[in-house]
Structures are given as C-alpha cells and as structure tokens.
Amino acid sequence: MANNIRLVGDWRKLRHKFDRLSDLGQYMADQAIREIAEDVREALHEEVNSSPPPPNAPSTEKRKGHNTPFLETGGFMDDDSIIVEKMDAGDRTAYIIKGNPTKTHGRSGESYETILGILNEGTSKIPSRPVIDITYDRMRSRIEALTIKKAKDYYNG
Numbered sequence: 001m002a003n004n005i006r007l008v009g010d011w012r013k014l015r016h017k018f019d020r021l022s023d024l025g026q027y028m029a030d031q032a033i034r035e036i037a038e039d040v041r042e043a044l045h046e047e048v049n050s051s052p053p054p055p056n057a058p059s060t061e062k063r064k065g066h067n068t069p070f071l072e073t074g075g076f077m078d079d080d081s082i083i084v085e086k087m088d089a090g091d092r093t094a095y096i097i098k099g100n101p102t103k104t105h106g107r108s109g110e111s112y113e114t115i116l117g118i119l120n121e122g123t124s125k126i127p128s129r130p131v132i133d134i135t136y137d138r139m140r141s142r143i144e145a146l147t148i149k150k151a152k153d154y155y156n157g
Contacts, residue, residue: 037095
C-alpha cells in the first residue's frame with residue numbers, strides 16, 4: 001500500500017548540482033530538499049482536509065448522523081497528522097511525507113500513517129481518494145520550479 005510521497009525524478013539532480021559548486025553543496029541541497037518536502041507536506045495536509053471528501057456509506061451516515069468523514073475526531077486537521085520524516089539514503093539524506101505513525105486516531109486506534117494509506121487506496125467498504133497522487137500531480141511543477149530557483153539562488157550567491 002502506497003502511504004507516503006517519495007520525491008523522485010529530475011529535481012533530485014539538485015543535490016548533484018550543489019555538490020559540483022562547492023564543499024557546502026551537500027548541506028545546501030539537504031536544506032533545499034527539506035524545504036521542498038515541507039511544502040509538499042503542507043499541500044498533502046490541505047488535500048486530505050479539502051472538500052468534498054468521498055461520501056460515507058448510508059449505514060455510516062445513519063450511525064454518525066452526518067456525512068462528513070473524520071468530523072467526530074478532527075484528527076487530520078491537526079498539523080502533526082502528516083509529517084516529513086528524514087530517511088538515510090546511503091550517501092545522502094532523503095525525506096518521506098506520510099501520515100504520522102505515532103499519532104493514533106481516537107476512535108479506530110489506527111495510526112495516521114495507516115489511515116492515510118486507507119484514504120488513498122480505499123478498501124472494500126471505503127472508497128479511495130488518491131490524495132497522494134493528487135498532491136504530487138498538483139505540486140510537480142512547483143517542486144521543479146523551486147528546485148531550479150534554489151540552485152540558481154545558491155549559484156548566484
């Protein structure tokens with residue numbers, strides 16, 4: 001189950017470009033990539049909390065008394081429901097944007113990492129809402145533009 005965003009593609013060449021420019025390149029690339037990851041995290045948080053969400057099943061709506069998923073807990077509205085996690089990728093640092101594995105949903109007892117996966121992929125009873133793909137598609141050109149800007153800003157000093 002894909003339950004996180006991994007930033008891949010041409011924008012990763014940023015690290016190589018920074019490395020060629022100076023000894024500070026690796027540090028500057030890590031800083032730039034972290035900033036980009038935070039922007040993507042914020043966009044994913046907005047997407048998860050956007051409307052309209054997939055509707056609840058009629059039985060769920062009857063039980064809850066409303067057709068607004070997550071309304072009774074509001075957990076995804078918390079800023080720490082989606083996080084950026086630093087990951088060791090050998091000779092460099094990478095970042096993963098995902099649901100918070102240490103934050104637990106009050107009613108279901110599931111981690112927000114699991115819930116984001118379920119929200120994204122769906123189940124036999126829950127319709128999918130591909131928030132991860134939607135967010136990445138929405139952010140792709142911004143990620144590329146930020147990458148180019150960071151490299152130019154660094155190079156032009």
